[in-house]
Amino acid sequence: MTTSTAADLGRGSNNPTVGEFGGFRGRLIRGDDADYDTARAVWNGAIDRRPRLIARCVGTADVVAAVRFAREHDLEIAIRGGGHNVAGTAVCDDGIVIDLSAMRGVRVDPAVRSAWVQAGALWGDVDHETQAHGLATTGGIVSHTGVAGLALGGGLGWLMRKHGLTIDNLLAVDVVTAQGERLRASEREHPDLFWALRGGGGNFGVVTSFEFRLHPVGPTVLAGPILWDASDAREVLRVYRDFVRDAPDELGTVVRFGTAPPLSSIPESLHWRPVLIVGTCYAGSIENGEKLLRPLRASRTPLLDLVGPSPYVGFQSALDSTVPHGWNYYWKSTYLPELRNDLIDVIAGHAFLSSSPHSYVAMFHLKGAVSRVAAGETAFGNRQASHAMTIDAVWRPGEDIGERDIAWTRELFTALGPYREGVYVNFLGGDEDPGRVREAYGDAIYERLVGVKSTYDPDNVFHHNQNIRPRRMPS
Numbered sequence: 001m002t003t004s005t006a007a008d009l010g011r012g013s014n015n016p017t018v019g020e021f022g023g024f025r026g027r028l029i030r031g032d033d034a035d036y037d038t039a040r041a042v043w044n045g046a047i048d049r050r051p052r053l054i055a056r057c058v059g060t061a062d063v064v065a066a067v068r069f070a071r072e073h074d075l076e077i078a079i080r081g082g083g084h085n086v087a088g089t090a091v092c093d094d095g096i097v098i099d100l101s102a103m104r105g106v107r108v109d110p111a112v113r114s115a116w117v118q119a120g121a122l123w124g125d126v127d128h129e130t131q132a133h134g135l136a137t138t139g140g141i142v143s144h145t146g147v148a149g150l151a152l153g154g155g156l157g158w159l160m161r162k163h164g165l166t167i168d169n170l171l172a173v174d175v176v177t178a179q180g181e182r183l184r185a186s187e188r189e190h191p192d193l194f195w196a197l198r199g200g201g202g203n204f205g206v207v208t209s210f211e212f213r214l215h216p217v218g219p220t221v222l223a224g225p226i227l228w229d230a231s232d233a234r235e236v237l238r239v240y241r242d243f244v245r246d247a248p249d250e251l252g253t254v255v256r257f258g259t260a261p262p263l264s265s266i267p268e269s270l271h272w273r274p275v276l277i278v279g280t281c282y283a284g285s286i287e288n289g290e291k292l293l294r295p296l297r298a299s300r301t302p303l304l305d306l307v308g309p310s311p312y313v314g315f316q317s318a319l320d321s322t323v324p325h326g327w328n329y330y331w332k333s334t335y336l337p338e339l340r341n342d343l344i345d346v347i348a349g350h351a352f353l354s355s356s357p358h359s360y361v362a363m364f365h366l367k368g369a370v371s372r373v374a375a376g377e378t379a380f381g382n383r384q385a386s387h388a389m390t391i392d393a394v395w396r397p398g399e400d401i402g403e404r405d406i407a408w409t410r411e412l413f414t415a416l417g418p419y420r421e422g423v424y425v426n427f428l429g430g431d432e433d434p435g436r437v438r439e440a441y442g443d444a445i446y447e448r449l450v451g452v453k454s455t456y457d458p459d460n461v462f463h464h465n466q467n468i469r470p471r472r473m474p475s
Ligand SMILES: Cc1cc2nc3c(=O)[nH]c(=O)nc-3n(C[C@H](O)[C@H](O)[C@H](O)COP(=O)(O)OP(=O)(O)OC[C@H]3O[C@@H](n4cnc5c(N)ncnc54)[C@H](O)[C@@H]3O)c2cc1C
Pocket: 043, 078, 079, 080, 081, 082, 083, 084, 085, 086, 088, 089, 090, 091, 100, 119, 139, 140, 141, 142, 145, 146, 147, 148, 149, 150, 151, 152, 153, 154, 155, 156, 157, 201, 202, 203, 205, 206, 207, 208, 323, 426, 427, 464, 465, 466
């Protein structure tokens, strides 16, 4: 493995001439480095882009140097947090990747219940450190997902109905702007930027660290999946709808339609069988959770019920192996209203028709604290939706069922047409109609985001994302 220095950048026909990359303490990885292919790979194996340079930063000064260098050399910029965005926005062709994956520090202040988190951290890093104090904040449901991209788009997770979205727990961020300046944004400092960063994604600068509010959680919670045969999906979904309608905020649920994954907790006889799974996590006392979940667990005789006391940290990583790095993924997504019977029929009629046993549909139950934050208070779109659904085609490298399952995601998405209520920006794929970014926010929030973008990034330097175009840019 070779380690490039600033001076090396000038050598070789593929590299820009040496600019002011002085003082860069991280690694500069180029096409001739042995780990270039690993460094350019993102979670979605279907993404194959070749940046000219990967600037693996170890601190804010490196980020400043990378932004300035890219601007001086007129290079495309992609920002990489955890590298999980399904559209592959963390990596670009030919330009520079500002790679934060070496910046994974987390510092918890239990006295004031807050955590300072570097922007390359994964949710597993945050849960690990915060749970050491019996604390947590709302994060994603797969522990190898990046904090940065997830938080900047909103942040759905098991705890959101009780503690709000990830952005509802954001206290402050440190940002490097398109001009290479360092800013701190919070309710008091650059409040317009702080507003936009809570939902507007990576459009406004490179965030180098986040400060989150924490809450007492667990460390043991009542959690786990309940599995029913796919043929029971219609009936179970009706029970589920009535059950979650009045459920307390402590209960987070995610429904998964697909096959039973080959996890060690699931008997082999059930592996790959088409099932409806209701994942549950109760962020309150075990006793209250047991009482609350009893009717759901008793309905339609489940194939398997794994609900029980579980360490929150362990539960947060229970799904990790079902969505590994390097497989191929294609998503279509939408918010949905409450599950009327006709909507249930559409979902149950299509959701199990994928060809790949790895493909699935996931449906997060929202409402609760998510819906009690006023529209427009943050840059998050639809806070009144009941569910966020993502239809995920998944196939392994070398398998030729990708096209069939991509068609399956589109068919279900089309069938949901009359029910769709916008989309969660972080679930948008790479081939969406550009109008879907506006759809993710709604007109009022989108126009306000355009205003903030025009102030902080008028040249659209940060456009390798779900892009919000500044005012004076031609479309
Ligand atoms: C397996 C899996 C599970 C998921 N589960 C959930 C879930 O439970 N809840 C949920 O809400 N979402 C979930 N998501 C979606 C997730 O929110 C997005 O994929 C998100 O983009 C991941 O963030 P990342 O940092 O890993 O992404 P990256 O691909 O690294 O970044 C995505 C984009 O975010 C922006 N960005 C990243 N870092 C920075 C930064 N430091 N400063 C400025 N901009 C930045 C950039 O525009 C970048 O292109 C999941 C995704 C996957 C793949």
